[in-house]
Structures are given as C-alpha cells and as structure tokens.
Amino acid sequence: MKRWESRFEVKPGRWVYVPTPIGKASGEVIRLAVSKVWSPPPFYFHLRGGGHVAALRRHVGHRFFFRCDFDDFFGRINQSRVTRCLKHRFPYLEARKMAGESVVIKPGTAKTMLPYGYVQSPMLASLALDKSRVGRFLRQCELSEHLTVSVYVDDIVLSSDDDGRLGAAAAELQQLALDAGLPLSPGKTVGPAPAVTAFNVELSHGSMNLVHDRLQRFREAYAMASSSQVASGIIGYVHTVNPAQVASVL
Secondary structure (H helix, E strand, O other), X not given: OOOEEEEEEEEOOEEEEEEOHHHHHHHHHHHHHHHHHOOOOOOEHHHOOOHHHHHHHOOOOOOEEEEEEEOOOHHHOXXXXXXXXXXXXXXXXXXXXXXXXXXXXXXXXXXXXXXXXXXOHHHHHHHHHHXXXXXXXXXXXXXOOOOEEEEEOOEEEEEEOOHHHHHHHHHHHHHHHHHOOOOEOHHHOEEEEOEEEEOOEEEEXXXXXXXXXXXXXXXXXXXXXXXXXXXXXXHHXXXXXXXXXXXXXX
C-alpha cells in the first residue's frame, strides 16, 4: 500500500515526502496514539503553542547562549529505533507495524528513515530524541537552576548566566549526541557566546532581533502582499519577535 505519492529534494540528501491520503490518515492515527501514551517535555516547543519565538524568548534573561542542531535528524532515526521507542508503550507487533508505516527507504541506500512531510514524523522523532541519551541529558539540564533549554524539532538552545557551566553542558551534549548516533551539525554549532542566531533571530541578553536579511525579505514581502491578511501576518510575526522592528517593515 503506497503511503507517499511524490517527493522532492530541498537540498542535497534532504528529501520531503508528500503522503497519499491513506498515508496521511494512517500517520494521523499513529500521531494521536503516541500523543495519548507519551507527554513530551514542556521545553519541546514544536509540540506546543508559541513555536520557535517562544522557544527563544525563554532564554532572554540569560547572558550566555549555545545553539546547535542535529545533522540529518530525521534521516538518522530508522525503523528499529522507532520500534524500540514504541514497544515500551504498545504491544511489540503493533509497535513494529506503526514504525513500518512511518518510515521510507533513504534514497541511494537500503536504510530506513523517518521522512520529512509525514504527519507522524515530528512526534516520533521527538519521542526518539527524548528516550535517547541526549534527551535524558536535556531533561537534566532543564531541572538545573543554572541552565535553560529549549528544543524546536532538531534545533537546541541552551543558556545560562555562567559561561563555564554552559560550556561544560555544551561539551557533554556534543559527546552524548555522537554516542547516541545523532551527531550535531558542525557548521551550526555556536557558543557559548553572548549572542547566537537561530531561526533568523539574534538572541542576546534581554534582546531578540530579526537579522537584517530576514527583515529585508519581510519588507519586500509586505510591499508586495497579495491581501491585507498576508500583510497583517507579516507585521504580526515581526511584532512577536521585536515590536521595535515593525517600523523597519512598514
């Protein structure tokens, strides 16, 4: 039974799969089933309200920041890993079936992976992360009075007022990620530093600012907006990040 109807490559080696109606329905059933038996940590902001802006805003009270993401996050979560995570919450045969319906063959290989585009992929990837060594470490960080953590899909931000503690946590996170088979992207690992950029937002103590290039694109999009709703959406987003930057768009 075919569960995807087309796919496209957004960059070399990164594919997005468009599910068939059957695949979409099956994915929604799996997503809902998992959501009933597993509660994600409250700092997994892609699974709660507020999105990436809220994920960043919780760090503004600190002075030092570390930002990273996983290298090919979904592509490294295979059918076996998904089955292992699910079998603690569902009968084994059901867990294996759910995992089988949730993966595709990674192009050019014989390996399985969670695909971008499937309804259930963010939930299953988050479950796999939470149950990994990295996930357990992030929960420990969140319990610390010295550290704050937020996760948005595969982007992680840690912050602290103590750059020494933050540096130690960052080093441990990098090693644990490697050990767990979820290595960090070298080019997107930044800090500890007084400011980092994530989601085209520069985060520093007491401040969030859209970077110049993104602000320029919003300015152009606003000038060419096809409707008042589109224009309002652009202004609303900029206002959510930093109200003082709205004037730069108008």
